[in-house]
Amino acid sequence: MEELINRYRNLLLSIKTDFKRSHYNKINWKGRAICILGARGTGKSTLMLQYLKENLPLDKSLYLSLDDLYFKQNSLIELTERFYQLGGRNLLLDEVHKYEDWQSAVKNMYDFYPDLKLIISGSSILALQKSQADLSRRLVYYELPELSFREYLSLKLKIKLEKYDIIEILNNHQKIVEQNVTVIPDLMLQFEHYKKTGAYPFFLEDERDYVSKINQLINVIIDYDLPEGKDISTSTQAKLKKLLYLLSTSVPFSPNITKLAEKTETTRPRLLEMLHMLEVSKLIKNLRSSSKGISMMNKPDKIFLANTNLIYALALENQNQGNIRETFFYNQLENSGAVLTTAKSGDFLVNNQFEFEIGGKNKTFDQIAKIPNSYIAADEMLYGMGNKIPLYLFGFLY
Structure with a gap:
């Protein structure tokens, strides 16, 4: 001893x-x-x-x-x-x-x-x-979830940054941006770095090895961790990896489970079980409507990788920006404790109260104009206006 x-x-x-x-x-x-x-x-x-x-x-x-x-x-x-x-x-x-x-x-x-x-x-x-x-x-x-954007900035730049709850961000986002821009003048550049290499603390070691470490992490989870909790074959492990790649290159969509099963050469029930395994392993997030229970056999309404770093590591040059934006939003809000479900018109319903549409700086309110408590989380913009809020700001929730 x-x-x-x-x-x-x-x-x-x-x-x-x-x-x-x-x-x-x-x-x-x-x-x-x-x-x-x-x-x-x-x-x-x-x-x-x-x-x-x-x-x-x-x-x-x-x-x-x-x-x-x-x-x-x-x-x-x-x-x-x-x-x-x-x-x-x-x-x-x-x-x-x-x-x-x-x-x-x-x-x-x-x-x-x-x-x-x-x-x-x-x-x-x-x-x-x-x-x-x-x-x-x-x-x-x-x-313990992955690093938030705020935590990434604090760890990388060795500065103390305040976290905000969602109500503060919705009501005071312009003031919050002003407070942080003075401390982090290259805020938008740091956000781009975070989406690619900021979710895990080992980014501090050497960013050049980051993608390799992400792939190693995925392999260890599927090849070693999953079999410790469930009896799975090597062929299933290979299919899980293929499924992750397919999801990394997809656009945000309601998945066709039958087609996904065909592409991974498995059955529909087995694919749903595989999605459940990946969700429990924290490699993906399955979005459902508020009326659906979390069940292995319930088809998710949308499927995302757990964080944006996984997308960049797996999809390489085939990333979809819409997928990256929605993945970031979903990741940061759920990790902060918010409950996200599908929305009637927008992309997400948060805490059964706020409806969000996710997009770039030119995103309009056309899709959610008649929805009360509706907001746009917009990428590629430093300052927001009214109910249009910079996407990166939701990385300050925890």
Whole structure:
């Protein structure tokens, strides 16, 4: 165990706390047992280590990544018992799904050590979500999304930027733009960078490798994470990747499930199941009407990749601007906690209250002119006017 302690202490030295994700403050860190869900690359490990570094006594705390080779031959329960006997009271378990029968291990730790604080996380969302039925009385679940445009700017430029709720943006967008333009004079250029290479914190390492890392991330999710939560064949994995490519090059449309099934050489029911798997894995977002429940067999009204970076990485030169704009809007609003469904005339209905049409700077209100509480989220414009609001501003919601 001493080697594991030394390893985590050395790791802790490299953790910076000057920038924290906005979701950091949404977590009740005082809870006895919490689980942080989120797609690969969103910064879950850093979030845990930041909390440990600033709030927990090091001599009573231990961070472990359960994909460590140590756990191929050693018991997590036995290590926990030894750690507890030595006075340890805070155990942080990363990549928890990599440990065989981890659900039973977490359950036993929770039940047998009442004053042991547990913080766990993992990248296989499907595997972690399957555990919620068994561990719901013990764990409180939180979700960490990709970086918002605001977080990207804060992290890249090392500046503190205010976040706004949707009502503030709708009512005061001109004033908000004025406040931020003085701090970020190249705001529109930064927005273009964000759409291509800003959703994941690893953009800081080397942007030249960013697209390769996105493709690696997709492969790891489909080839390794998904099989940990569901029994799928290699042929299905190949079809999932093909489906992602098809979606990356599409225009925003109501999908023809039968045709998509033909293009991916599968059946209609199997395609709906594949769309569900990709949605749970946080690789796509399925938009539905407010009257539809979220069911695997319900056809989505629109299908988007989870964020714009995935589009640029997969579609290369075949991106559709309408798809990129709507994907950005959907991603930022849903990640902030808003509920989006299909709209009668526009592209999105937000919180069952506001209707939005998404487009470029020349987009008109013709389509939504008679709709109350209707707005245009317009790309390619720095300042808005009235109910026409710059698209990038919705990246300041979290």
